[in-house]
Amino acid sequence: MSTGNMNLTLKIWRQKNTKTNGKLVDYKLSEISPDMSFLEMFDVLNEQLISKGDEPVVFDHDCREGICGACSMFINGRPHGPKEGITTCQLHMRSFKDGDTIVVEPWRAKAFPVIKDLTVDRTAFDRVIAAGGFISVNTGNAQDANSLPIPKVQADSAFEAAACIGCGACVATCKNASAMLFVSAKISQLAQLPQGQPERYRRVQSMVAQMDAEGFGNCTNTGACEAECPKGISLENIARMNRDFLSAKFVSEEDI
Amino acid sequence: MASFGNAFSSSIGKKLIMGITGLFLISFLLVHCFINSLIFVNDGGLTFNVGAHFMATNWLIRAMEVVLMAGLLAHIIQGLRLVFQNQAARPVKYAVTNGAANSKWYSRSMGLLGTILLIFLVVHLSDFWVVSRFTGIPTHDTAGHEDLYAVMIVRFQTPWVVAIYVLAMISLAYHLLHGFASAFQTLGWNHKKYTPIIKAAGVWFSIIISILFAAMPVAIYTGLIK
Numbered sequence: 001m002s003t004g005n006m007n008l009t010l011k012i013w014r015q016k017n018t019k020t021n022g023k024l025v026d027y028k029l030s031e032i033s034p035d036m037s038f039l040e041m042f043d044v045l046n047e048q049l050i051s052k053g054d055e056p057v058v059f060d061h062d063c064r065e066g067i068c069g070a071c072s073m074f075i076n077g078r079p080h081g082p083k084e085g086i087t088t089c090q091l092h093m094r095s096f097k098d099g100d101t102i103v104v105e106p107w108r109a110k111a112f113p114v115i116k117d118l119t120v121d122r123t124a125f126d127r128v129i130a131a132g133g134f135i136s137v138n139t140g141n142a143q144d145a146n147s148l149p150i151p152k153v154q155a156d157s158a159f160e161a162a163a164c165i166g167c168g169a170c171v172a173t174c175k176n177a178s179a180m181l182f183v184s185a186k187i188s189q190l191a192q193l194p195q196g197q198p199e200r201y202r203r204v205q206s207m208v209a210q211m212d213a214e215g216f217g218n219c220t221n222t223g224a225c226e227a228e229c230p231k232g233i234s235l236e237n238i239a240r241m242n243r244d245f246l247s248a249k250f251v252s253e254e255d256i
Numbered sequence: 257m258a259s260f261g262n263a264f265s266s267s268i269g270k271k272l273i274m275g276i277t278g279l280f281l282i283s284f285l286l287v288h289c290f291i292n293s294l295i296f297v298n299d300g301g302l303t304f305n306v307g308a309h310f311m312a313t314n315w316l317i318r319a320m321e322v323v324l325m326a327g328l329l330a331h332i333i334q335g336l337r338l339v340f341q342n343q344a345a346r347p348v349k350y351a352v353t354n355g356a357a358n359s360k361w362y363s364r365s366m367g368l369l370g371t372i373l374l375i376f377l378v379v380h381l382s383d384f385w386v387v388s389r390f391t392g393i394p395t396h397d398t399a400g401h402e403d404l405y406a407v408m409i410v411r412f413q414t415p416w417v418v419a420i421y422v423l424a425m426i427s428l429a430y431h432l433l434h435g436f437a438s439a440f441q442t443l444g445w446n447h448k449k450y451t452p453i454i455k456a457a458g459v460w461f462s463i464i465i466s467i468l469f470a471a472m473p474v475a476i477y478t479g480l481i482k
Contacts, residue, residue: 011351024351077354103352110345175355175364176342180267208266217345218267218338220366221438227358236446242268243444249263256261 004033006093009101010045012057018113018121024103034094038081039064039071041093058117066090066230069165072172073118074105079169079228087167087230107168109177111214124214125166125182131210132203133186135195154192161188163231170225170233176217181225183211184241185233191244201248205256208245270338275442277331278435282461284324289465292472298481301405305397308404312388332374339367362430363438369431376424383411412476421473429466436461 008029015022039061046056062070071088075081081091112120164185171179190196226235263269294304311317393402436458475481
């Protein structure tokens with residue numbers, strides 16, 4: 001079905017399971033269309049591997065619309081590849097040249113163990129959310145739109161934080177494998193809205209404690225996460241999390 | 257009973273210690289640079305020795321010297337711990353990384369730059385601090401003050417010593433270029449109006465402080481200051 005003219009060499013991380021060691025394996029692909037998405041190119045590769053009786057490359061993907069956060073490839077040293085503001089499924093082969101060698105690795109972090117090939121276990125993120133990324137009230141029916149006035153700037157800022165899709169690119173690209181951009185986004189989306197206030201200082205302490213327990217590294221403010229985030233989550237969120245955490249620890253009288 | 261819990265051992269607490277001690281060391285650099293810049297008066301060290309005498313005898317300065325050493329040690333120990341912990345957070349490394357695409361090299365090399373500064377500090381402290389505090393300054397100037405200036409003049413006649421100092425100040429410039437603004441971000445002081453000012457102040461501070469410090473051994477070696 002492929003009708004393009006691109007010839008590529010892929011170096012793909014193959015790993016049988018969490019317990020075994022993996023290695024980069026070379027694959028040659030020809031007649032790749034520049035209009036294919038990166039994942040479609042992987043589909044072509046996998047079709048070929050299956051028809052040869054080889055094991056296909058396992059990789060995460062779901063919506064293929066750039067909004068679910070499932071796809072997670074580290075391409076030529078960058079999460080989601082060379083373009084900015086997109087996930088791997090929105091990366092197209094026209095971003096590469098004929099004859100290119102493309103190295104594809106899984107997210108690498110102690111907290112994200114490889115399950116198989118390019119798929120990693122990101123449930124550490126779920127456990128951080130479960131530790132406090134919610135509000136413990138029954139919200140009931142939808143309220144009147146203007147019953148809770150929220151300043152526009154604040155609503156926008158909360159919304160921008162809520163755009164985080166939890167893909168883990170921030171952890172993947174951080175030299176310290178720190179999850180602070182993700183955690184701070186999940187804290188900020190609630191910390192700026194009235195519904196999030198009652199548990200605000202409890203939440204930040206529980207979520208940071210869970211983040212530390214998962215074995216993520218410590219933030220050193222390189223800004224790599226912000227630059228690579230497909231949803232443009234800002235470092236301002238990390239500062240807000242730090243502020244809330246320090247207020248909770250040094251001002252609040254409540255113990256967590 | 258309420259307590260501070262894991263305030264300091266948490267990831268944010270560790271950053272807090274780096275940020276606060278970092279800002280404190282920046283305030284020290286400011287004082288150190290101001291006093292040392294008295295050599296540029298170029299009066300054979302008379303003014304500089306008055307400054308050095310004040311720094312050596314004022315009780316507040318001496319008390320702060322103890323705090324400074326504690327802050328410096330905390331910054332070094334915590335910094336090294338962070339380097340090792342952060343390396344452990346990624347046990348399997350990438351085959352290919354492209355850090356230049358998303359961050360500054362010096363932001364990613366704070367551990368390395370800090371280690372260079374630590375090695376420099378060993379040289380620097382044994383050159384001057386040990387002499388002025390423990391082994392004693394051998395001579396006095398014409399005004400009767402201990403002649404620390406003369407110790408400097410002698411030390412900076414050796415080319416490789418001057419080279420070490422200049423290289424260390426280049427490391428300091430890059431260390432501060434990241435560290436100055438980073439400390440404020442860590443403390444949570446990110447603000448649309450103030451952050452651009454802090455960032456600009458950080459750049460100017462890093463460049464001016466480092467050039468002034470590096471100019472001292474160079475000026476003495478080249479004989480501009482006698």
